[in-house]
Amino acid sequence: MSQADHYAPPAALLGLPVVWHPDCLLHQPDGEVWLGVWEPGTEVPARAQVLLEALEAGGAEVVHATVHDDGALLAVHDSALVEHLATAWEDWEAAGFPSDHGRSRVVPYVFPTEGLLCGVPLRSPAAVHGRVGRFCYDTMTLVGPGTWQAVRAAADAALTAADLVAGGAPAAYALCRPPGHHAGPAGYGGSCYLNNAAIAAQALRDSGAARVAVLDLDAHHGNGTQAIFYRRGDVYVGSLHVDPGAGWFPHYLGYADERGADDGLDANRNLPLAPGTGDAVWIEAVDVLCDEVRAQGADALVISLGVDAAASDPESPLRVSAGGYREAAQRISALGPAVVVQEGGYDLASLGELTTAALSGLRAP
Ligand SMILES: [Zn+2]
Numbered sequence: 001m002s003q004a005d006h007y008a009p010p011a012a013l014l015g016l017p018v019v020w021h022p023d024c025l026l027h028q029p030d031g032e033v034w035l036g037v038w039e040p041g042t043e044v045p046a047r048a049q050v051l052l053e054a055l056e057a058g059g060a061e062v063v064h065a066t067v068h069d070d071g072a073l074l075a076v077h078d079s080a081l082v083e084h085l086a087t088a089w090e091d092w093e094a095a096g097f098p099s100d101h102g103r104s105r106v107v108p109y110v111f112p113t114e115g116l117l118c119g120v121p122l123r124s125p126a127a128v129h130g131r132v133g134r135f136c137y138d139t140m141t142l143v144g145p146g147t148w149q150a151v152r153a154a155a156d157a158a159l160t161a162a163d164l165v166a167g168g169a170p171a172a173y174a175l176c177r178p179p180g181h182h183a184g185p186a187g188y189g190g191s192c193y194l195n196n197a198a199i200a201a202q203a204l205r206d207s208g209a210a211r212v213a214v215l216d217l218d219a220h221h222g223n224g225t226q227a228i229f230y231r232r233g234d235v236y237v238g239s240l241h242v243d244p245g246a247g248w249f250p251h252y253l254g255y256a257d258e259r260g261a262d263d264g265l266d267a268n269r270n271l272p273l274a275p276g277t278g279d280a281v282w283i284e285a286v287d288v289l290c291d292e293v294r295a296q297g298a299d300a301l302v303i304s305l306g307v308d309a310a311a312s313d314p315e316s317p318l319r320v321s322a323g324g325y326r327e328a329a330q331r332i333s334a335l336g337p338a339v340v341v342q343e344g345g346y347d348l349a350s351l352g353e354l355t356t357a358a359l360s361g362l363r364a365p
Contacts, residue, residue, distance in 0.1 A: 016171045016340075016362055018055045019161045021065035023153035024048050024177040026146025032191075033107055033139040041140070042315060042346035043191040048177040051342065054352025055175070055359070063164070065157040065174075072159050075206070076198045076228050078186040080124070084135045085151060085193055088143045091128035106143035108133035137189040147178075151193040154178060158196035159203055161339045165300060166207035171338045171362040173305075174200070179343040181222035181304045182250065190220070190250060197304045197341045198228045201235050204300045204339065213238065213298035215289050215332055217325070217358075218306020218343040219316030221254025225304065226268055233263040236296055238289035240282065242309075242316050243272035267296070275317035279324035282309065286328045293335050301336055303329070306343035307354035313347045322350075322357035329361030338362065 025045045032041040056062060073082055088106045097103040111133040112122055125131045154176035161172035174196065181197055182190025201212045214229070216222035216239035229235040237260075244254040260268035269292055271285040293301070307325060309318035332338065340359065345351045 016060070016173055016359060017063045017161070017164055017169065018052075018060040018173050018175055019063045019065050019157045019164070020052060020175045021153035021157050023146075023149045024157070024175070025150070026153075027150030027178050028144055028146060029142040029191075030105060030144065032142060043178060045177070046348055047346065047351060048175060050348050050351050051175055051355055054356050058356045058360075060359075063160065065153060065160045066163075068156055068159040072199055072203055073155055073194060075202045076185065077183075077194060081135055081186050081188065082194075084131065085143070085188070086148050088128060088132065089145055089147060092143070095128055097129070104144070106132055107139055108136045111137065135187055137187050141189045141191055141193070147193065151178060154180065154196050155194050155199050158200040158339070158341050161341070162200040162203040162207070165337045165339050166204060166209075169337070171333060171340060173340040173359055174342065176342045179306070180224065180341070181216055181218060181306070181343050182220070182224045184224040184227035190223075192224060195224045195228060197222070197302050197343070198225050200339045200341055201229070201302045204302070205234060209299035210234070211236070211296070211298050212300050212302065213293040213296075213335070214302040214304060215293070216241070216304035216306070216343070217286070217309065217328060218304055219309035219313065219318050220249055220306070220344065221270065221272075222304055222343075223250045223253040226253065226258065226270075229264060230260055230268055231262040231264045233267050236267045236269075236293060236298060238269040238271070238292060240271040240273060240285040240289065242275055242277075242318055245272065246275055248275075248316070273318065276319060278311075278319040279321055279327075282318065282320050282324055283327055283331075286331055290331050290335060298336055301332060301338040303332055303338050303340045304343045305340050305355070305358055307345035307351065307358065310345070310347065310350060310354050312350040313345065315344065315346050322354050325354055325358035326361035329358045333361065333363040
């Protein structure tokens with residue numbers, strides 16, 4: 001892997017580079033279909049603008065993401081998924097849905113579940129509106145005209161941050177939008193398209209780290225990251241999140257008994273937390289993951305930094321404070337060099353403060 005072209009000196013206040021690409025603003029889902037109703041949604045471009053402004057005001061040095069080739073994406077995602085994401089909007093438009101019917105975003109309506117196929121091998125339908133459900137597993141992760149450019153730019157930001165850490169920086173932050181931790185090897189959902197954290201972890205492996213640990217602080221289970229590394233022993237994945245068994249997304253995954261398989265057995269760890277969990281118990285869970293990483297060893301870390309576990313966030317019932325996020329970042333970054341990747345966090349009023357607090361806990365150069 002090449003060094004990033006724009007290695008910047010550490011930011012004055014935050015002590016780390018913030019990697020960003022303006023194309024991340026081009027993804028405008030204009031809402032989501034939530035329980036059958038089109039709603040405004042919370043994964044909006046303003047999230048990235050708020051984050052960028054807060055980090056610049058805090059003294060961060062903004063580093064422009066550099067273009068990386070598709071090989072880095074294909075190292076963790078099936079080519080069929082990447083191809084679908086790159087072409088879905090054009091196909092949707094060519095099929096006439098936006099102009100003829102006012103269907104302004106790509107959304108699936110039929111899903112090839114086990115209940116549908118009953119053992120018959122999966123085919124790839126020719127029609128885009130049939131094909132979408134092969135890849136998109138929910139109705140709230142819409143594709144529009146700028147989605148692919150933004151998804152690609154977010155992956156480039158994660159890869160550029162990984163370059164910086166591989167080049168010796170103690171930490172680098174990728175301001176990724178859309179987020180990524182719900183995107184798996186061959187499927188997307190949960191407002192995520194490509195898995196930025198997994199792409200960064202694989203890049204760290206490819207640049208020489210023998211073992212990488214991904215720690216996911218987002219309020220929701222990082223099911224996509226889990227799926228990508230579930231059978232691998234070289235990338236540990238630990239996630240603390242609101243208990244899916246208590247009725248929270250992603251509902252089907254994120255339980256404590258999912259411990260990895262084959263070479264990855266015991267390299268996957270889920271810590272589901274009760275709704276209402278605040279700093280004390282949340283940080284205890286962070287410590288459990290840190291102890292496990294320390295015991296198993298890791299040359300480099302990826303932090304999936306979702307700040308939607310905050311009390312102010314509308315998308316989860318956890319009650320973590322800005323100080324709690326700072327504490328977590330301190331403990332994790334003591335384990336080794338870290339790439340921090342932005343995941344969720346939806347309360348525009350507190351998003352900047354929460355993320356700045358978390359990043360201020362990272363190891364200074
Ligand atoms: Zn989340």
